[in-house]
Structure formats: C-alpha cells, structure tokens
Amino acid sequence: MTARIALCAPDKLRGALDAPQAAAALAAGCRDAGWEALEHPLADGGEGTCDAIVRARGGRREPVSTTDALGRPRTAMLGVLPDDTCVVEGAEANGLMHIPRQRRDVMRASSAGIAPLVLRALDLGAPRIVVGLGGSATVDGGLGLLVGLGLRAYDGQGAPLAGRGEDVPRVRAIDPSGLDPRLRETDIVVAVDVDSPLAGPTGAAPVFGPQKGASPEQVRVLDEGLARLADLYGERARRPGAGAAGGLGAACFLLDAEPEPGALLVMRETGFHERLASAGLVLTAEGSVDAQSATGKTVARVAGAAYAAGVPCVVLGGRVDDDVDALYATGASAVLGVGRGAKPMRAALRASAGDLRSAARAVCTLRDA
Structure with missing residues (x-):
C-alpha cells in the first residue's frame, strides 16, 4: 500500500456537483497537500x-x-x-x-x-x-x-x-x-x-x-x-x-x-476495489449525510470496502446530521461537513467545489501530521 495516494470516490452532490466534478475537486485538494490522487466518481444505480x-x-x-x-x-x-x-x-x-x-x-x-x-x-x-x-x-x-x-x-x-x-x-x-x-x-x-x-x-x-x-x-x-x-x-x-x-x-x-x-454494482463495474489496493486514504462524499446514508448508499459502501481493506475513509457532506453513528459503524474513520461556518440547509447542500477541495486538503494535511 502506498501511504500518500488518496482514492477520491464520491457520489454526486445533488443540485451542486456531479460525481466527476466532486471527484476532481477532492483530488485537487489532495494534490494541494502534496498527495497523489486517483479520481473515481461513483453512483448508486441512479443518475450518473x-x-x-x-x-x-x-x-x-x-x-x-x-x-x-x-x-x-x-x-x-x-x-x-x-x-x-x-x-x-x-x-x-x-x-x-x-x-x-x-x-x-x-x-x-x-x-x-x-x-x-x-x-x-x-x-x-x-x-x-x-x-x-x-x-x-x-x-x-x-x-x-x-x-x-x-x-x-x-x-x-x-x-x-x-x-x-x-x-x-x-x-x-x-x-x-x-x-x-x-x-x-x-x-x-x-x-x-x-x-x-x-x-x-x-x-x-x-x-x-x-x-x-x-x-x-x-x-x-x-x-x-x-x-x-x-x-x-x-x-x-x-x-x-x-x-x-x-x-x-x-x-x-x-x-x-x-x-x-x-x-456495489457500480463499484464492481468501475474497478473500485482494484484501485483501492494502492490507496492509503479514501475520500467519499455526497450532498446530505444522515442516518439514511448508512442504508446502502454510496458513501456507506465505500466506507465498508475501505474498512475491509484496512484503509482509512473520510466521508464528506455538504450537510451532516448529528445522527451518523450508523455510518461510523459501516467503517468510516471520520464524517465531516464541508465549508466554513453555519449555513442554512439549502446553502449547505450546494457545497461548492472549493469547499470540497479545502476539506480534502485539510484531511490530507492532518494525515501527514
């Protein structure tokens, strides 16, 4: 396993970024911190x-x-x-x-x-x-x-x-x-x-x-x-x-x-597990992270796969509820909201590419500390 390679595997952030845009933003933040990044946009069987x-x-x-x-x-x-x-x-x-x-x-x-x-x-x-x-x-x-x-x-x-x-x-x-x-x-x-x-x-x-x-x-x-x-x-x-x-x-x-x-179907069809084998960190994201996120959504499946492979996984969301214990139980190492300061729900769900980039840079920098 190569320690400073981040696998950036988000779903879409509905109303803000599609999955490729989100993956690109996460990867840019990782590279800002001096990490290598693999962009791997995902979906859950719906749009994208x-x-x-x-x-x-x-x-x-x-x-x-x-x-x-x-x-x-x-x-x-x-x-x-x-x-x-x-x-x-x-x-x-x-x-x-x-x-x-x-x-x-x-x-x-x-x-x-x-x-x-x-x-x-x-x-x-x-x-x-x-x-x-x-x-x-x-x-x-x-x-x-x-x-x-x-x-x-x-x-x-x-x-x-x-x-x-x-x-x-x-x-x-x-x-x-x-x-x-x-x-x-x-x-x-x-x-x-x-x-x-x-x-x-x-x-x-x-x-x-x-x-x-x-x-x-x-x-x-x-x-x-x-x-x-x-x-x-x-x-x-x-x-x-x-x-x-x-x-x-x-x-x-x-x-x-x-x-x-x-x-799981999209992860298999896109070769997610093969790329996971070379990663030292996984970043995944969706627009709203809540208790439902643990019920088979992309971020939960990614966190579970990363945990099984012994790779830390950070879940990022435009909005993060207090009740995310079930998501930690799937294998997430951390669940974090992106952006600065308190925001109304609608604004939080429109997490920008800049917010994701900043969050990814912060996570990678912390991993290096």
Whole structure:
C-alpha cells in the first residue's frame, strides 16, 4: 500500500456537483497537500451510473432517440463498453429530474422510454446489460417498459393498454409471448437498493408515489392496481425489490434480471476495489449525510470496502446530521461537513467545489501530521 495516494470516490452532490466534478475537486485538494490522487466518481444505480461505468471502462456513450416519462421526445445515452456490455440508465429516459415539479403526473407517466435503450443494446449484440433504475418519474409497475419490449397488456374488455400509470388499475390480462426473444439470450443485471414489494403498505405506490407527485387517492388506486399486476406477473414479481423505482424492479425480474445493490454494482463495474489496493486514504462524499446514508448508499459502501481493506475513509457532506453513528459503524474513520461556518440547509447542500477541495486538503494535511 502506498501511504500518500488518496482514492477520491464520491457520489454526486445533488443540485451542486456531479460525481466527476466532486471527484476532481477532492483530488485537487489532495494534490494541494502534496498527495497523489486517483479520481473515481461513483453512483448508486441512479443518475450518473452510465457515465461512471463508461468513464472507468473506456467505453462510449451512444445517443438513442426515445421519450421521457410524459411521452415527449428525448435523446438518451446508452453506455457501450469494450466487451460489448451495455449500460442502461433508466433515468436517462424517464428520470424525475426531466419533469418540472408542476408537471409531474404519475397517472400519465410511463417507463416506455427505457425500452428503446434496451432494444438498441440488443441490436448491438450486447451479451450483458447493466440496468440502473434510480431516479424514475413513474409508478407504472414497469408496464410501460414491458409493453415497449413487446409484452401486450389488456383491460377488462380486451382493449390494449399503452402502459401508463393510469393503465395500472385497468389491466386485467398480459401476454408476454411477444417479448423480444433476444432478451432470453442476454444476461441482465439490475441495480436494486430497496426491499419494497410491488404492492402493499411498503410497496411502490405508498413509498415512491408521493415524491413523484401522487395524491393520497392516486396512491390508493395505484396500489390496488399494482397488487393485481403482481398476480399477473407471477412469482418472480414477488421478490424483494420488486417495488423499486415505482415497480420497475418487478418488470426487470419478469425478464429474469439478477438484482444487485446499486452502489456495489457500480463499484464492481468501475474497478473500485482494484484501485483501492494502492490507496492509503479514501475520500467519499455526497450532498446530505444522515442516518439514511448508512442504508446502502454510496458513501456507506465505500466506507465498508475501505474498512475491509484496512484503509482509512473520510466521508464528506455538504450537510451532516448529528445522527451518523450508523455510518461510523459501516467503517468510516471520520464524517465531516464541508465549508466554513453555519449555513442554512439549502446553502449547505450546494457545497461548492472549493469547499470540497479545502476539506480534502485539510484531511490530507492532518494525515501527514
């Protein structure tokens, strides 16, 4: 192990810096202190997943014409790696960040826009597809995605359904025989970070619906529909995590996808552990560090891996709650807020590149003391 090499492996700081920008800022601070720094931006299966894997693996990003969650034309990026593995980031198509708050409508929203990315991967002959689901704007049980891949869904009168949120309570039958046969020949790995079932009190609609604009009545109607959809999907849709991303987890399970925690998937795909072997310090960061950060988020996975390798890890956040004991329990050596002086929450979450750079320099200088 080389003592003065810092592995800078942050997630995005939402609303302020993407992961590559955060990694660059941390690395600059380390170099200011005379350390060598390795920039290794990460993601948790949501926004930034495709970019992180493509950058690390020397792949390319291919534009694909598709639609956003409300059916508006959009160009999304498909990651293509040197071994022909493709990376589908669902949020590239149906991400909540593409829909202004005042226009969010879970009943109109559909995951159909993800299908062209998957189909393009199949056209390219991908033997393996890595799928990130986080950040979706939908609660359609993945019906839109499946219809886009060839499944047929029908209402009680036998009329075909497009797969929008409003179709979930109406669906009474599905026919998967039209699914693209190439899917059966392709290994699919999907990032799943929750154990939520498709329906029920902890299901897709109650857990994810409100943050996507669903009213209490819409949550009730969607949950009833998702319970019926779970019966139609069958046993595979009853696996833990089926409710992930508004039910996209269930759709992926119907395609025989294998689940893996998002941050761990990205760490593996980007070669994090290989770079960790040469590091004497790990710096990771996210916008808000709180008790939830220990429940499988990127900073917790990084801290755990560093601890297992015997490398100290410092977690930095634009905002840090008092209750971070669980994060220390994952293996973090220190959990620190960045920036100077007390700040309102919104300002704290917008931690600048300069704040991260200063914090990284201070940590490295302290390690040298």
